[in-house]
Amino acid sequence: MAIIRLIRVYQWIKNTFVFLPLFFAGKLLSDPDALVRLLGIFFCFSFVASSVYILNDYMDREADRQHPEKCKRPLASGEVSTIQAWVTMGILLVVGLGGAWILEPRAGIIITTYLMLNVLYSIKLKHVPILDISIIATGFLLRILAGGVVAEVELSRWIIIMTFLLALFMGIAKRREDVLLFNASGNKARKSIDGYNLDFINISLGLMSAVIIVAYIMYTMAEVADSVQRHPDSYMTTVFVILGILRYLQITMVENNSGSPTKILLKDRFIQFTVIAWIVAYYIFIYQS
Secondary structure (H helix, E strand, C coil), X not given: CHHHHHHCHHHHHHHHXXXXXXXXXXXXXXXXXXXXXXXXXXXXXXXHHHHHHHHHHHHHHHHHCCCCCHHHCHHHHCCCCHHHHXXXXXXXXXXXXXXXXXXXXXXXXXXXXHHHHHHHHHHCHHHCCCHHHHHHHHHHXXXXXXXXXXXXXXXXXXXXXXXXXXXXXXXXXXXXXXXXXXXXXXXXXXXXXXXXXXXXXXXXXXXXXXXXHHHHHHHHHCXXXXXXXXXXXXXXXXXXXXXXXXXXXXXXXXXXXXXXXXXXXXXXXXXXXXXXXXXXXXXXXXXXX
């Protein structure tokens, strides 16, 4: 059980982004071969991402012991030894990277880039304000790039910018909880916290949420659809995007609980409703029109 918590299987939901290019291209049901390849790259990305989590936990284990929640992580609490962690990380890297290169060399390059970027992040770059959340957002871009090359789907400029904006928005919200912890206890969850304060984060959240909504509306109403199939009434799905963002802002700024976007998605019923409703609505517009 401790090993499962160490590799953070619940975080694998982030890697479902590899399926987005095929979904938006309207081929999720008509190209089973691509879907199978994407399933393979999903697990490859998940294994490599889990190895990154282990490295990050190892680097942060002393600081995590001072955190009210992170102190429960397997390495910080001592449930998993350093040797066990390194062996697990090695196995995940070999299977994940090896599988990606065998499945699709271009995806192998992308996942290797993701690994190198996150190693730099764990060692140094996570301590640099703004750059830290930008790297997190770039990780989501690499996921959809991998999905695009494996599914042989040309990515729309819109899916690229929307993915980056949404990931950046959640990264900023996550930093807000770090600032609140620092203000309450004086404990710095990370060195980059010196580059943030509540005023900056609150303004940034408002700015990013507005940009995301406007960009999405422009996407649904633009005449040029790139490689994406779109129904003329797809703009109506904007309501679910707005509701989802408002709920996330409420969780972040009213409930002060934005430390883990993945856990929010897995636990919050309102967020789940907006995501499912958006998927169903888009499915109808793309696949049933």
